[in-house]
Amino acid sequence: MDLVLTCIGFACMIIGIFGSFLPVLPGPGISWLGLVLLYFTKAVPDNYWVIGVTFIIILLITLLDYIIPAKGTKLFGGSKYGVWGTNIGLIVGLLSPIPMGFIIGPFVGAFVGELYYNSQEQKRALKAATxxxxxxxxxxxxxxxxxxxxxxxxxxxxxxxxSDIF
Incomplete structure (x- = not known):
């Protein structure tokens, strides 16, 4: 059973790495699950501190994953319309069948939001989208x-x- 848990845990690690690029998969969360599966084996002694600290890291990473693109918009001179456009574009991009919509969505959302705020300043809108x-x-x-x-x-x-797993 330990070998099965180890193999599934390793698969979770690999899927988690791919999930860090694909927003459809919660990459760090799946990687954390792989660690937890390794700790479920009889060979590896339980360490609740490691599991707890890594879980808190996952929660922070997940929260920051939604905050950072909006902060990037704000840092590059975007208004609150651009920030809202980024967030809406991220959600629309995730749900759309467009390839790479999760990348295009926040960019287009910030651009449209800034143009809605001030349609005369396309350069500023492009900078915020960047x-x-x-x-x-x-x-x-x-x-x-x-x-x-x-x-x-x-x-x-x-x-x-x-040696304990095998």
């Missing part, structure tokens, strides 16, 4: 790094307890 895109890239990179750290910790634990 801020939204940079914020999206930053949050994606942050999720990817967390998933890689979780994978590294998973491999460390697996290597340390490999």
């Amino acid at each position: 801020g939204s895109f940079i914020g999206f890239l930053a949050s994606t990179f942050m999720k990817f790094v967390v998933c890689i750290i979780f994978l590294g910790y998973y491999i460390y634990l697996f290597w340390h307890y490999k």
